[in-house]
Structure formats: C-alpha cells, structure tokens
Amino acid sequence: MGERQSAPGGFDGFGLKATAIVAMTCNHVANVFAGQLPAAVLYPLFAVGGLTFPIMAFLLVEGYHHTSNVGKYALRLAIFACVAQVPYSLLWGAVPNVLFTLLVGLGALWLHGKMGRNPLFLLVLMAAALLTLPFDWGCIGVLLVFLFHVVRPEDEAGAAGGGTxxxxxxxxxxxxxxxxxxxxxxxxxxxxxxxxxxxxxxVQAQPVMAAAQPSAVLDAQNGTAGGPTTAAAEAAGGESPVTPLATASTDSDDNSLGNQAADFAAHTAENMVPFSLDSLIAGDASPHTANTIAQAGHLAEVWGNIGYAFVGFTLAIVVLSCYNGQRGRPMKWFFYGYYPAHLLIIWLVRAFLLPG
Structure with missing residues (x-):
C-alpha cells in the first residue's frame, strides 16, 4: 500500500519505532543493572521502559493492516525472534522473547481476519493466550495486540493516523x-x-546499606554467609551478625559525644555491605543483609512496576495518540536488527563489568 500524504506534526512510523527502541534499551539496562544503579536513575529508566511494548503492539497491528504479505511479515518476525533468543537467553534464561509474543499476536490477527465473527475465534484467542503464558509479556501481550486491532477504526479516514x-x-x-x-x-x-x-x-531496609560485623562481611566475601556456622551460632543464642547502634563505640576510651559519633561512623563505614540484588541472588550475603536486600529489593521492584505501568503506559497512550499515519524513513531492517544487537551488547557489558 502506498504512503499517505504528509500530515503536519505528530509521530510517523519511524518516530514510533525510534521511541520504542530507546524505551526498550532503557528498560533492559534497568533490568540487567538494577543492583548497580541508583534509584534516581533506575526508576526513570523503568518508567520510560513502559512505553516499549504498547508501541510495538500498536505497530504490529498497523503493519498487519498495511502489509501486502502477512506470510513474509510473519517470517521476518520468526527469523529475528530466533536470532534474538540467543542473547536474550544469556541475559534472562530460556524464556521466549517478546518477538515470539508478537508473532503469536500476528497469527491471532490473521486468523481473526479469516474467521471474522465466528464464535470459535474466542477459543483461538484463548489458545494463543495460553501458549504465550511463559513468553515475555505473556498472554497480556497477545490480548493487547488483539485489542489494538479491535479498537482500530475500519475506515482509513478514521484510523489512527488518518489525521492529526x-x-x-x-x-x-x-x-x-x-x-x-x-x-x-x-x-x-x-x-x-x-x-x-x-x-x-x-522501612526496616532503609538505608539500603547493612552495617554488619566483620565476620559477617568476611562470610559474604567468601560466599559462606548464612552457612552452617552462622546458622548454628544463631540457633545457639549467639549474637546477631548486626551490631546494635548503641554498642558501636564501646571500645572507645573517650566517651565524648564527638568521639562516639566518629567511632560509630568509622565502624559503620568499615563494615558496610553494599546493597546489591546480585549478592542476594548469588547467596553471598549474611542473613540480616539478605533480609535487608530482599526488603529493599522488593520495594524497588514494586516502585519500578508502578513507574513502568502508570508512567510508561500513560506516556505510550499520549505518544500513540499523536501517530500521524505516515510510514516515515524506511529503516525496517535496522529496527529488526537492533533488538538482538542491543541484547548482545548489554550481555557483553554485563559480562565485562560483572564477571562471575
């Protein structure tokens, strides 16, 4: 189908794709380096990341309606989904990546076009949703693709992008x-x-640095924290691996307030265990530190999901509402290739910066 005439303002297809890959990169960087990024950087990255899939799903629907060959469209998706699965698995394990979700969504659109209002299509849609449960974005992704298809006006003049x-x-x-x-x-x-x-x-996990005894720090460094010795000591009524604040300066000969504060600061600085989700995942943390990390990590995950949904999705609605229906610069292969390429780069950076 030929390009429509230029319309003033708004986002064309190229602009939407560019927005999607920037948002996708932000989201993947936030996911991979969550344990190393400060909250002031992490949360905005997650929020921007929320734009990604809604734009991809919207563009898939637009592509389905404008392509002259659905089979070739599906083949391109399948090829790049398979290519991208290698770096995706290196980062997140054997979970089918989002291109497979889009591929199933495309199949659902094609079958809907063939079956029309046949009630049996509901079974097809349910099967597609069940099939994608273990996929990235899962059944929600397939349903969103179909809903974008349903709410899209059938007449060209009223379609998203028919005017601005x-x-x-x-x-x-x-x-x-x-x-x-x-x-x-x-x-x-x-x-x-x-x-x-x-x-x-x-509240119990703030600040996200745990003041621990030197032995607990040594355990964490040796990867033996929370092992039989520590567990046995705690079971026998031994001291907690965390030094209470009130005892931080008991070794000081000078009990002046200033020296007590200085002693406590020095003790705390010496025995801090940095907040890192990786240390929790690897098991390299004392029991208290692991609990602190788990609490702080859960709170960070919840805030990240809230930003991802309520900021990212809302921005996606605004951006998609400004789609002007133009194709824009034809850089189809760049956008297909960017997905596996950026995953590979992120994996290489992680392997270099965070070995082991």
Missing amino acids: GPSLRFATGRRIAAAMLVPYLAIGLPALLELPGALEGG
Missing part, C-alpha cells in the same frame, strides 16, 4: 486508553496493591 487534528487525536487516545486497561489492571494494579506491604518492609 485535536479531536481525532482525542478520539484515538480514548480508543488506545480503552485497550490499555488490560495491562494497567494486569501490571499496574497488582503493584499498587503490593505497595503498602513493600513500604512496611522497606
């Missing part, structure tokens, strides 16, 4: 927002419901 006037953008935004209710409810709502409990646990 405020009234049309508002109407488009309402349709997109209606489809986005599914990921809002599936991802955002559970995060909100988890927040009170995470905040309660997070």
Whole structure:
C-alpha cells in the first residue's frame, strides 16, 4: 500500500519505532543493572521502559493492516525472534522473547481476519493466550495486540493516523486508553496493591546499606554467609551478625559525644555491605543483609512496576495518540536488527563489568 500524504506534526512510523527502541534499551539496562544503579536513575529508566511494548503492539497491528504479505511479515518476525533468543537467553534464561509474543499476536490477527465473527475465534484467542503464558509479556501481550486491532477504526479516514487534528487525536487516545486497561489492571494494579506491604518492609531496609560485623562481611566475601556456622551460632543464642547502634563505640576510651559519633561512623563505614540484588541472588550475603536486600529489593521492584505501568503506559497512550499515519524513513531492517544487537551488547557489558 502506498504512503499517505504528509500530515503536519505528530509521530510517523519511524518516530514510533525510534521511541520504542530507546524505551526498550532503557528498560533492559534497568533490568540487567538494577543492583548497580541508583534509584534516581533506575526508576526513570523503568518508567520510560513502559512505553516499549504498547508501541510495538500498536505497530504490529498497523503493519498487519498495511502489509501486502502477512506470510513474509510473519517470517521476518520468526527469523529475528530466533536470532534474538540467543542473547536474550544469556541475559534472562530460556524464556521466549517478546518477538515470539508478537508473532503469536500476528497469527491471532490473521486468523481473526479469516474467521471474522465466528464464535470459535474466542477459543483461538484463548489458545494463543495460553501458549504465550511463559513468553515475555505473556498472554497480556497477545490480548493487547488483539485489542489494538479491535479498537482500530475500519475506515482509513478514521484510523489512527488518518489525521492529526485535536479531536481525532482525542478520539484515538480514548480508543488506545480503552485497550490499555488490560495491562494497567494486569501490571499496574497488582503493584499498587503490593505497595503498602513493600513500604512496611522497606522501612526496616532503609538505608539500603547493612552495617554488619566483620565476620559477617568476611562470610559474604567468601560466599559462606548464612552457612552452617552462622546458622548454628544463631540457633545457639549467639549474637546477631548486626551490631546494635548503641554498642558501636564501646571500645572507645573517650566517651565524648564527638568521639562516639566518629567511632560509630568509622565502624559503620568499615563494615558496610553494599546493597546489591546480585549478592542476594548469588547467596553471598549474611542473613540480616539478605533480609535487608530482599526488603529493599522488593520495594524497588514494586516502585519500578508502578513507574513502568502508570508512567510508561500513560506516556505510550499520549505518544500513540499523536501517530500521524505516515510510514516515515524506511529503516525496517535496522529496527529488526537492533533488538538482538542491543541484547548482545548489554550481555557483553554485563559480562565485562560483572564477571562471575
């Protein structure tokens, strides 16, 4: 299908794809380096990352409606999904990546085109949702693809991108927002419901540096923290591996307030165990440190999900409402190739910076 005439303002297809890959990169960097990034960087990265899949799903639907050969479209998706699976698995294990989710979504759209209003299509959609349960974005991804297809006007003039006037953008935004209710409810709502409990646990986990005894630090460095010796000592009524604040300066000969504070600061600085989700995953943390990391890590995960959903998804609605229907610069192969390429680069950076 030929390109439509240029419309003023808004995002064309190239702009949407560029936005998606920037957001995707932010999200993947945040996921891989969550234990090393400060909150001031981590949370904005997650929030921006929330733009990614809604834009990808929207573009898939637009591509389905404008492609002249659905089979070739599906073949491209399948090839790059397989290529990307190698670096994706290196980062996150044997979970099918998001291109497989989009591929199943494309198949659902094609079958819907063949079956029309046949009630049996509901069984097809349910099967597609079940098939993608273990995939990245899972059944929510397939449902979002189908919902974008359903809310898309059939007439070209009223389709997203048929014009750029405020009234049309508002109407488009309402349709997109209606489809986005599914990921809002599936991802955002559970995060909100988890927040009170995470905040309660997070109070005990602040600050996200645990002051521990030198022996506990040594255990953590040797990868033996929480082993039989530590567990046996605790079971026998031994001291907690965490030094109470009140005893931080008992070894000082000068009990002046200034020297007590200095002693405590020196003791704390010497025996800090840096907050790192990796140390929890690897088991290299004392029991208290592991608990602190778990609490702080859970709170960070909840805040990340809230930003991802309520900031990222909302931004996606705004961006998609501004789609002007133009194809833009034809850099199809760049965008296909970027997905596996950036995953490989992130894996290499992680392997270099965080060996072992």
